[in-house]
Amino acid sequence: GIELGKLLAQTGYITYDPGFVNTGAASSAITYIDGDQGVLRYRGYPIEQLAQHSTFLEVSYLLIYGELPTKTQLEEFTSKINRHTLLHEDLKRFFDGFPRDAHPMPVLSSAVSALSTFYQDSLDPFDQSNVELSTIRLLAKVPTIAAYAYKKSIGQPFLYPDNSLGLVENFLRMTFGLPAEPYEIDPTMAKALDLLFILHADHEQNCSTSTVRLVGSSEANLFASISAGIMALFGPLHGGANSAVLEMLEGIKADGGDVDKFVERVKNKEKGVRLMGFGHRVYKNYDPRAKIIKQTADEILSKIAGGDELLDIAKRLEERALSDDYFVERKLYPNVDFYTGLIYRAMGFPTKYFTVLFALGRLPGWIAHWREMISDPQTKIGRPRQIYTGEKQRDYKPISER
Numbered sequence: 001g002i003e004l005g006k007l008l009a010q011t012g013y014i015t016y017d018p019g020f021v022n023t024g025a026a027s028s029a030i031t032y033i034d035g036d037q038g039v040l041r042y043r044g045y046p047i048e049q050l051a052q053h054s055t056f057l058e059v060s061y062l063l064i065y066g067e068l069p070t071k072t073q074l075e076e077f078t079s080k081i082n083r084h085t086l087l088h089e090d091l092k093r094f095f096d097g098f099p100r101d102a103h104p105m106p107v108l109s110s111a112v113s114a115l116s117t118f119y120q121d122s123l124d125p126f127d128q129s130n131v132e133l134s135t136i137r138l139l140a141k142v143p144t145i146a147a148y149a150y151k152k153s154i155g156q157p158f159l160y161p162d163n164s165l166g167l168v169e170n171f172l173r174m175t176f177g178l179p180a181e182p183y184e185i186d187p188t189m190a191k192a193l194d195l196l197f198i199l200h201a202d203h204e205q206n207c208s209t210s211t212v213r214l215v216g217s218s219e220a221n222l223f224a225s226i227s228a229g230i231m232a233l234f235g236p237l238h239g240g241a242n243s244a245v246l247e248m249l250e251g252i253k254a255d256g257g258d259v260d261k262f263v264e265r266v267k268n269k270e271k272g273v274r275l276m277g278f279g280h281r282v283y284k285n286y287d288p289r290a291k292i293i294k295q296t297a298d299e300i301l302s303k304i305a306g307g308d309e310l311l312d313i314a315k316r317l318e319e320r321a322l323s324d325d326y327f328v329e330r331k332l333y334p335n336v337d338f339y340t341g342l343i344y345r346a347m348g349f350p351t352k353y354f355t356v357l358f359a360l361g362r363l364p365g366w367i368a369h370w371r372e373m374i375s376d377p378q379t380k381i382g383r384p385r386q387i388y389t390g391e392k393q394r395d396y397k398p399i400s401e402r
């Protein structure tokens with residue numbers, strides 16, 4: 001494939017492929033997807049097995065280093081991460097510059113970008129020990145930054161990390177805890193969030209991961225590349241879909257819970273009306289992540305929130321869509337985001353914050369791809385071509401003659 005690509009480039013022909021529907025931009029050994037069968041594997045391990053038996057930290061290790069860790073490797077990895085969870089006090093002040101109602105995604109992206117200024121002496125993308133340190137710093141500090149972005153939005157003081165806790169537990173405490181009060185971690189909630197992070201951890205060349213690889217291909221450092229990936233995730237057609245699903249369900253509820261009416265609006269292609277949480281560029285079958293989430297949503301929602309009317313609307317909406325020709329013909333099935341928002345809401349996260357949780361989950365995948373890209377001898381700077389459709393040539397006119 002690579003040789004054929006080189007040959008085609010020499011002929012001067014350009015492949016016109018908007019949205020890169022059929023363009024392989026990299027070779028990768030990280031994640032395998034069979035979109036027709038609804039199969040997802042990280043480093044060869046089926047997502048169902050990882051969801052059932054693994055933890056987010058173990059999956060992070062697997063994605064980044066290629067193998068499941070031994071007990072000692074996992075202990076070392078965990079302790080290294082625990083030693084880097086603190087933010088520099090000056091970085092904490094950075095949050096003061098944002099308006100109080102700032103969306104947490106740009107806050108997260110900006111703070112991650114700012115890490116490049118705090119660690120200027122360890123940014124060389126080809127120095128293995130620098131890359132290793134940046135990897136650990138990101139895995140450790142992004143949850144702290146994410147929790148502070150939330151605290152900032154509700155006007156509460158920041159909590160220092162408690163490194164005797166696990167990554168997810170620490171994040172929950174920094175997000176929902178108060179300095180003077182003990183915070184009791186709900187194990188059901190911690191386990192559910194850990195599971196959701198596993199399910200979001202990688203998804204090969206999606207929009208944000210491709211962004212991380214593209215920015216990194218210019219040899220920009222890891223912090224800069226991840227910061228760009230976070231912004232790519234912000235959009236409602238990508239990570240922003242989890243917030244958009246909840247807004248859609250609330251809209252249907254406010255309109256009397258009539259799913260038929262909403263589906264008709266989608267089918268009529270009313271401007272801006274899509275069935276959010278449905279459809280996927282690669283999956284033309286049920287998203288295997290959505291299957292796992294749906295199975296657990298009932299259990300988690302009844303434990304945490306005592307049931308949810310919106311879950312009922314979501315289920316009716318799914319059933320209605322899956323039996324409708326419009327969705328059947330286009331092979332539109334629920335994707336990972338269809339049920340996640342309901343769980344996040346039950347956990348107490350505001351809608352605006354859902355995409356930050358996606359970013360926390362996707363972080364190890366972005367890091368794994370950046371590292372794979374930077375160490376691949378085939379990597380070249382990403383630089384697509386175009387089909388030029390503008391004016392051929394014209395002469396400059398002075399302003400008085402225009």
Ligand code: ACO
Pocket residue numbers: 019236237238239241266273274275276277278279280281282330332335336337
């Ligand atoms: N609701 C209604 N119609 C849809 C939907 C949807 N959610 N998704 C696709 N379609 C229709 C399109 O209108 C199009 O129909 P047409 O041929 O009659 O015009 C056809 O299905 C193909 O859709 P495309 O937009 O060409 O598919 P693409 O692969 O470009 O888009 C995407 C994939 C962006 C995920 C799309 O399905 C979508 O917008 N879904 C809703 C947003 C969403 O849930 N995003 C999360 C994706 S998963 C993730 O990032 C984690």
